[in-house]
Amino acid sequence: MSLPSLEAWAAEETLGQRLQSKGVSRREFLEFCGKLGIVLGLGSAAGPRLAQALQALKRPSVIWIQLQECTGCVESVLRSAEPTIGNLLLEMVSLDYSHTLMAAAGHHAEAALQQAMKANQGKYILVVTGSVPLADGGIYTTIGGRTAKAVLEEAAEGAAAIVAVGACAHWGSVQAARPNPTGAVGVAEVIKDKPVINVTGCPPIGDVVTATLAHFLTFGALPATDSDGRPLFAYGKRIHDQCPRRAHFDAGQYVEVFDDENARKGWCLYHVGCKGPATFSPCPIFQWNGGTSWPIGAGHPCIGCTERNFWDTMTPFYDRLPDVGGFGVERTVDILGAALAIGAAAGVTAHAVATGIHQVRERRKLPVLPPDAGKE
Amino acid sequence: MSGTREAKLSLAHKVPPPTGAYRWVYLWEWPIRIMHWLAVAGILTLVVTGLYIGRPYFMTGGEASSHFLMGRVRFAHFTAAAVLVMTGIVRGYWLFMGNRYERLRALFPLRRRDWVNLVRMVKFYLMIRPERAPHYLGHNPLQQLSYTALYAITGVMVLSGFALYGQSDPGGFIYSATNWIGPLLGGMPNVRFVHHALTWAFLIFVPIHVYLAIRADHLERTGVISSIVSGGRFVPVDHHFVDE
Numbered sequence: 001m002s003l004p005s006l007e008a009w010a011a012e013e014t015l016g017q018r019l020q021s022k023g024v025s026r027r028e029f030l031e032f033c034g035k036l037g038i039v040l041g042l043g044s045a046a047g048p049r050l051a052q053a054l055q056a057l058k059r060p061s062v063i064w065i066q067l068q069e070c071t072g073c074v075e076s077v078l079r080s081a082e083p084t085i086g087n088l089l090l091e092m093v094s095l096d097y098s099h100t101l102m103a104a105a106g107h108h109a110e111a112a113l114q115q116a117m118k119a120n121q122g123k124y125i126l127v128v129t130g131s132v133p134l135a136d137g138g139i140y141t142t143i144g145g146r147t148a149k150a151v152l153e154e155a156a157e158g159a160a161a162i163v164a165v166g167a168c169a170h171w172g173s174v175q176a177a178r179p180n181p182t183g184a185v186g187v188a189e190v191i192k193d194k195p196v197i198n199v200t201g202c203p204p205i206g207d208v209v210t211a212t213l214a215h216f217l218t219f220g221a222l223p224a225t226d227s228d229g230r231p232l233f234a235y236g237k238r239i240h241d242q243c244p245r246r247a248h249f250d251a252g253q254y255v256e257v258f259d260d261e262n263a264r265k266g267w268c269l270y271h272v273g274c275k276g277p278a279t280f281s282p283c284p285i286f287q288w289n290g291g292t293s294w295p296i297g298a299g300h301p302c303i304g305c306t307e308r309n310f311w312d313t314m315t316p317f318y319d320r321l322p323d324v325g326g327f328g329v330e331r332t333v334d335i336l337g338a339a340l341a342i343g344a345a346a347g348v349t350a351h352a353v354a355t356g357i358h359q360v361r362e363r364r365k366l367p368v369l370p371p372d373a374g375k376e
Numbered sequence: 377m378s379g380t381r382e383a384k385l386s387l388a389h390k391v392p393p394p395t396g397a398y399r400w401v402y403l404w405e406w407p408i409r410i411m412h413w414l415a416v417a418g419i420l421t422l423v424v425t426g427l428y429i430g431r432p433y434f435m436t437g438g439e440a441s442s443h444f445l446m447g448r449v450r451f452a453h454f455t456a457a458a459v460l461v462m463t464g465i466v467r468g469y470w471l472f473m474g475n476r477y478e479r480l481r482a483l484f485p486l487r488r489r490d491w492v493n494l495v496r497m498v499k500f501y502l503m504i505r506p507e508r509a510p511h512y513l514g515h516n517p518l519q520q521l522s523y524t525a526l527y528a529i530t531g532v533m534v535l536s537g538f539a540l541y542g543q544s545d546p547g548g549f550i551y552s553a554t555n556w557i558g559p560l561l562g563g564m565p566n567v568r569f570v571h572h573a574l575t576w577a578f579l580i581f582v583p584i585h586v587y588l589a590i591r592a593d594h595l596e597r598t599g600v601i602s603s604i605v606s607g608g609r610f611v612p613v614d615h616h617f618v619d620e
Contacts, residue, residue, distance in 0.1 A: 226546070227555055238543055252436045252445030262435075271432065278543065278564035304565075313563030320430065321572060322565045333569070337576030344580045348587040351501070355591060358503055 009059040009094050016055030019092075029055070039211045039286075040223065041233040053218045054092065060217050061124040063116055064098035065155050067148040068141040068175060068184055069130030073166040074100045076203035077210065079289050093213065096124070099143075110144045117158050125216060126159035127209075128152060128187045131168040131175055135183030152190055161216050162187065162196045165209050167305055170200040170229075177311035188229060197222045198229040202305035205286045208234040228308060230280070239276035239302050242284040245269065255299075263299060273318040275304030397613040401513055403477050404607045407470050411463040412604055418463065419578055421456035425449045430572050457537055464530065477514030477619070483524045485517035493517050493618065501588075513609070513617045522581070529577045536571040540564070 009018065019029055030051055037046035066074070095101065096116035099109050116124065130148070133140035138147035156162055164187040167173035172184040188196040199209050212231055215223045223231040240246065248254070248268040255263040255272050268274070279302050287294045296302055304314035313322055321333065404412075428434070428449050436443040471480040485494055493510040494517035500509035501518075510516060515523065535557060542551035543564065558564045593601045603609045611617075 232547075236546055238546070241544055247440040250445075250447035251440040251443035252432055252434060252449075253440055253443070254432055254435060267440075275565070278568065280546065307563060308559075309563050313565040321569050333573045333576070337573065337579065341576060341579040341583075345583050348583055352587065352591065354503065355595070359595075 012058065014055060015057040015060075015092055019055070036211060036214050036218075039207060039233070040215055041236075050214075050218050054214070057092070057217055060093045061116060061120040062093040062095050062127060062213065063113065063120075063124050063155060063159075064095065064101075064127040064129070065113075065151060066099060067128065067130030067143075067152065067168075068133050068182070069166065069168045071100055071129075073129040073168075073203040073209075074098070077165070077206040079206055092217065093125075096120070107144075113155075117155065121158040123160050124158065125213060126155050126162045127165055127213075128155075128162065128169045129165045131172040131184035131186060132190050133175070133182035133184045134190075135181070140182040140184075149190060152187065156191045156194060159194070161222055162191060162194055163199060163209070163212055163216075163222075164188065164196050164229075165199045166204055167200050167202040167310070170198040171308045173202055174311050177309075195222065196229060197225055197231060200228075200230055200235070200306045201281060202310075204306075205234075205282065205288060207286050208282065226280070230306070234282045234286075235280040235306060237280065237282070239279045239281055239283055239296070242282075243276055243296060244284060245296060258299070266299070269296060269299070269301040270320070272301050273316065273320060274301035275307075275310075275314045275317075276302040278314075279304040279307055281306040398610045399613050400608050400610050402608040403475075403514060403603055405470075405474060405478065406607065407466055408474065408478055409604055409607055411466050411470075414459055415463045418456045418460035419582070421452055422460065423575055423578055425453040425456065426572075426575055429453060430575075454541065457534070457541075460530070461534055464534065467527075482514055483520055483527070485520050489618070490517040490520075494521070510618045511615065512619050513611070514619050526577070526581055529574055533571060533574050536567045536574075539567050540571060 030047060033050040033054065034044045034047035037044055037050055040046075042050075064074075097109070097113040099105075102109060102112065104112055130141070132138070132148045132152055134149065138149045141148040143151050164170055168175070168184070169187045171186040172180065175182055176184040176186075186198070188198070197212060199212050201208075208231070211233070212223060215221075215231075215233075223233055226232055226235060240249075243249070245266065245268045248266070249270055253262065253265075253267040255267050255269050257263070258272060270277070274296065276296065281302075283294045283302070284296070287297070301317065303317045304310040307314065315322065429446070432446065434445065436445050470478055471483070476482065485491060493512075496509050497516050497518040500506045512519075535554065538550050539554040539557040542548065542554050545551055558567055561567050561570060589601055593599070598609045598611050599606075600609060
């Protein structure tokens with residue numbers, strides 16, 4: 001059996017023993033736990049507690065199913081920043097099924113999934129990437145001849161926790177954008193009897209995925225979430241409020257077009273449609289690909305990919321206001337509003353003139369009184 | 377006063393004689409008057425700063441550390457919003473404590489008579505049989521409808537404004553109290569759109585409101601404009617009003 005984890009776990013082996021046998025020093029492990037505590041917002045003091053809990057773990061099983069998606073989320077997780085966090089996590093868990101990463105294919109892969117679910121019934125963590133197409137009986141994504149919905153429901157049945165990774169698993173992402181031809185929905189709309197945590201983004205930052213898994217492994221519970229099911233340690237603040245270009249926003253310094261002098265100076269991208277003011281994500285802090293950069297750092301406005309329905313509501317990506325359906329491209333609300341305001345002013349003027357004319361006419365109809373009228 | 381030239385101009389409901397028996401009726405109590413002018417200041421500030429926030433039309437140069445333009449504009453916007461909300465709260469209280477022209481009931485043309493008069497008021501402004509226009513001491517049905525609509529629009533502005541404002545402090549009181557608005561409208565960009573688009577309602581309302589006030593003051597000569605400063609109007613003693 002070819003499993004994604006490089007070496008199968010021995011029976012009754014703890015994570016501590018396993019890391020030791022693989023040559024991971026205690027110092028490295030403690031450093032990892034310290035960083036994990038910081039990522040989760042627990043502070044470095046939580047490190048020893050994390051270490052204690054993690055090293056006693058016995059073969060934590062992770063089953064990673066991929067439904068209607070592009071594999072970008074898996075790619076993102078494989079590029080987790082600190083080598084320790086991303087790699088150690090893959091070492092820490094027994095990744096029993098991931099059809100992108102495993103060597104087996106076809107029937108062998110599906111058999112591995114069945115076996116893993118049976119062996120760890122009620123104990124495994126289920127990671128889901130991709131949306132679930134529900135239209136036309138769910139035929140738009142099938143794996144091994146079964147619909148994505150059936151695969152998800154079966155896998156969710158015995159899961160201890162469900163982590164929906166990426167915008168697709170969160171709410172459907174691009175395939176769920178209007179008109180959503182495949183009827184794509186997120187995991188939480190199919191699995192309603194269990195809590196689903198949404199590590200969202202298109203893709204999410206790998207570190208957030210690994211930290212969420214580590215939180216569950218350590219505490220036996222998923223981290224606290226916001227009203228949309230996203231972990232607060234990562235999605236608790238707006239990009240706008242953590243942005244290194246914020247000083248330019250407050251100063252009134254904006255990029256007007258992408259190749260202007262202001263863009264070269266690194267000014268704020270608000271004018272060119274940055275969605276940072278409405279987007280909750282840790283991008284400015286965690287950054288991407290080993291802390292190399294992130295969209296705004298590279299001079300591109302945020303497109304708001306961690307927010308529900310962003311393909312519909314955050315577009316056009318390079319403008320401040322959303323498109324209005326059925327209005328036509330040119331007739332934006334400002335043109336309409338300005339036309340009405342000017343129309344009101346013009347109407348007022350015309351009405352005033354008409355009132356004057358009317359009044360003069362009426363006055364002419366009055367009898368002309370003799371100059372001495374009123375004197376008796 | 378026999379022989380005095382009493383012009384019966386039809387547009388003016390009745391132009392009173394230059395001299396004669398007048399009485400002064402008290403309509404708008406001091407909370408209403410003060411709130412009106414605070415709201416004027418608040419709305420003007422909100423519109424000007426709001427259009428800047430929506431599309432910054434000035435830029436600053438040099439180091440970011442030596443400027444705080446957007447910061448100040450936003451501060452002015454939020455302060456003016458706070459003033460406007462305060463006026464709204466006082467106005468809301470006065471819907472129950474005020475006189476008959478200020479109370480909740482004065483906001484809605486509910487009776488059949490009001491609807492007939494509403495049509496007559498519209499005709500009056502279109503100069504169709506203006507002499508049949510009803511005479512009101514307080515707000516006529518057309519005023520009631522438009523002011524109540526403006527209150528409703530202001531309510532939407534306040535709610536969407538707080539929803540946008542609350543995002544800077546997730547988990548805070550304002551955020552928690554308004555985080556149902558984003559999902560309701562399908563996302564924060566839509567909230568922003570509504571907040572932006574309704575700004576134009578004020579830009580359309582204000583010139584019409586000011587014009588009609590000046591027009592009424594000029595035609596009726598009963599001190600309509602002064603009533604929002606002094607609180608009352610001078611009306612001829614023999615004049616009957618629908619809402620008296």
